[in-house]
Amino acid sequence: LSPRRESHSPQALVCMCIRIFGPTSSSACPKVPLSVQSLRFLQLELSEMEAFVSQHKSKSIKRQTVxxxxxxxxxxxxxxxxxxxxxxxxxxxxxxxxxxxxxxxxxxxxxxxxxxxxxxxxxxxxxxxxxxxxxxxxxxxxxxxxxxxxxxxxxxxxxxxxxxxxxxxxxxxxxxxxxxxxxxxxxxxxxxxxxxxxxxxxxxxxxxxxxxxxxxxxxxxxxxxxxxxxxxxxxxxxxxxxxxxxxxxxxxxxxxxxxxxxxxxxxxxxxxxxxxxxxxxxGPPPAQAMKLSVPRKTRLYVDQTLREREAGTAMHRTFQTDLYLLRLRAARAYVQALESSLNPVSVTAREPLKLHAVVQGLGPTFKLTLHLQNTSAARPILGLLVCFLYNEVLYALPRAFFKVPLLVPGLSYPLETFVESLNDKGISDIIKVGGPLVVHGEDSESEGDKAQIRGICSLPSPSDRALVTGASVTRPGLCLQGAGRKRDLPPLPWALPL
Structure with missing residues (x-):
């Protein structure tokens, strides 16, 4: 084959030999694209290579592409x-x-x-x-x-x-x-x-x-x-x-x-x-493609950033401590409300009830309205009794104990009664509502069948000359909650809905 190598470039023949017998190293031959004739030559058997070279030795090697x-x-x-x-x-x-x-x-x-x-x-x-x-x-x-x-x-x-x-x-x-x-x-x-x-x-x-x-x-x-x-x-x-x-x-x-x-x-x-x-x-709104006018970084911003980097762990611990204290105080307040029966919602899931009390009147006769609501999904409640616990020396109620009608889920039922103040010295006291609400039914014999829901109403003395309407209180020097105006003195305690 030595005389036939004269019609081929030395670089192409070296690449052919390396491809046939394997390269000795990665830098033995530069990466040179082969022509169509060289690719066909490399695909032939050893016995057919000599005849192929004899046929194409007079033709120049051209690299054609597609x-x-x-x-x-x-x-x-x-x-x-x-x-x-x-x-x-x-x-x-x-x-x-x-x-x-x-x-x-x-x-x-x-x-x-x-x-x-x-x-x-x-x-x-x-x-x-x-x-x-x-x-x-x-x-x-x-x-x-x-x-x-x-x-x-x-x-x-x-x-x-x-x-x-x-x-x-x-x-x-x-x-x-x-x-x-x-x-x-x-x-x-x-x-x-x-x-x-x-x-x-x-x-x-x-x-x-x-x-x-x-x-x-x-x-x-x-x-x-x-x-x-x-x-x-x-x-x-x-x-x-x-x-x-x-x-x-x-x-x-x-x-x-x-x-x-x-x-x-x-x-x-x-x-x-x-x-x-x-x-x-x-797609996204056009405003999303608009560039925001980000203000320049001030010296205060840079100092605060450096402070957060240096004291990040201490700041996080302080935040977690305050968060745990907040949760603890909320839990203590909730437990205190449950122990004193101040919760306007029943604590048992068996009788889901909600109580809301409103005091109206100038005195000495007041109107006390209880709004009772069944908060269950689809089960009505029947056979409830409401009682009022009060000081008989200070107040008089014509009906201190009466029966509640059927409570349909989702509706609020108003229960009205009148309270008369018997004391002319301006002494007031609280009236407890509930005490508890006793469920009368087939399964009412056990102690767990009582709906433990109570409310406390603090009635004003007749000398206060107060007007209580729903959750709003009007009295000289006090605030009117409904109008949102703030004064020096806080609202009366009996003005808050229960």
Whole structure:
């Protein structure tokens, strides 16, 4: 084989030998892309290699590649009919810009992966920006006179489409969603799709200056979005696999679609049609995208931050101590209310009752109204008795013991009685209501069947000349709780609802 090696480059033959017999070290041969002939040679058996070399020894070795994607770039003018250059993405991870006349390579750029979608903006002779979505799930941004990518956008899934709308790059992913990015890689918004995205393209209505994104979905819908707002939905009999919007014949705005079942659909946009964003997808409010005017950090803020960093443990312990003390005081107050029968709600779940007492009148005769409520979900209560415990020297009640009617759940039942003050020296005392409420029924023999709910009413003396109405008290020098006005003296104790 030694005479036949003269028609091959030494570097290619060294790489062939290393690939056949195995490299001796990782730096034995530089990474050189092989041609199609070299790849076929390496796949042959040892007995067939000599015949293959004899057949191709007179042919020069050329490295050919495959075009994976292409687009156009304006040469020096931005007019619609201006000359454009062809931009190619190849299988060997390169981007080539071809001359429109001689078809020579004007620029060559390298990528970390194979490009599958391309989007360009600008002019080749002035300034241009190129975005390439690659198979590794990233989008690379390149500018004029740059051999390597300047920015990189990492996606969470593989891209299925790439469209540039003004200064926003709209990317469709395999996660059934559209994403909007800036040219520097900042994520602007995300819109979720109802089905997988099959194809994407740009809709540009030049007469109205509208640019939108068209997305063909697997459920037979073609959705048109302006940013993240949904403009229109076109339903087709089959899933759309490709889209193209532009001039067709004498119509400037025509949409041509091909379906999965080899169908062709042509739709012409009315010249009076106006897209409305009222049916947009629900998303975050516009105020969320506004920047907050965060004030500058003052010296006091910096000092407080340093103090919290240094004494954070001590501050947390102090807070926990105060919290435990608050819980302890609340528990003690609750236990004291239960022991003194001051709770207006029954402590037993067997008879769920709620008591509320209201004192009305100027004296010496007062009106005492008890509001009794059954707080159970669906069980009525029957056979309750109410009694009043009071000092018979100071007060007189015409009815100190009477029966309660049937209590329907959720309703408040008023029970009224009158109290007459017998003392003319201004002495007042408390009246206990409940004492307890005894349940009369089939199971009322046990001590646990008593509804332990009580209330205490402190009645004023006739000399106070007080007017008590519900939870409001009116007296010279005191406050009126209902109106919310505050004075020096606190309200009377009997003004509070029980």
């Amino acid at each position: 075009i994976t994607t292409m687009t156009t770039l304006k040469k020096n003018l931005a007019d619609e009919d201006a000359v454009s250059c062809l931009v190619l993405g190849t299988e060997n991870k390169e981007l080539l810009v071809l001359d429109p006349e001689a078809f020579t390579i004007l620029a060559k750029m390298s990528l970390p992966s194979v490009p599958v979608f391309l989007e360009v903006s600008g002019q080749f002779d002035v300034e241009f920006r190129l975005a390439a979505a690659c198979r590794n799930g990233n989008i690379y941004i390149l500018r004029r006179d740059s051999r390597r990518p300047k920015y990189c956008i990492e996606l969470s899934a593989q891209p299925v489409g790439l469209v540039r709308v003004h200064k926003v790059l709209v990317v469709g992913s395999t996660q059934e969603s559209l994403h909007g990015f800036t040219h520097k890689g900042k994520k602007l918004w995300t819109v979720q799709m109802p089905a997988a995205i099959l194809t994407m393209n740009l809709l540009e209505q030049r007469s109205r200056g509208l640019q939108a994104v068209m997305a063909g979905l697997a459920n037979g819908e073609v959705r048109i979005y302006h940013d993240k707002a949904l403009l229109n939905v076109i339903r087709t009999p089959d899933a759309v696999t490709s889209l193209c919007f532009g001039r067709y014949g004498r119509e400037d705005n025509t949409l041509i679609m091909t379906t999965r079942g080899a169908g062709l659909i042509i739709k012409i946009l009315k010249r009076t049609a106006v897209f409305v964003e009222a049916g947009g997808e629900a």
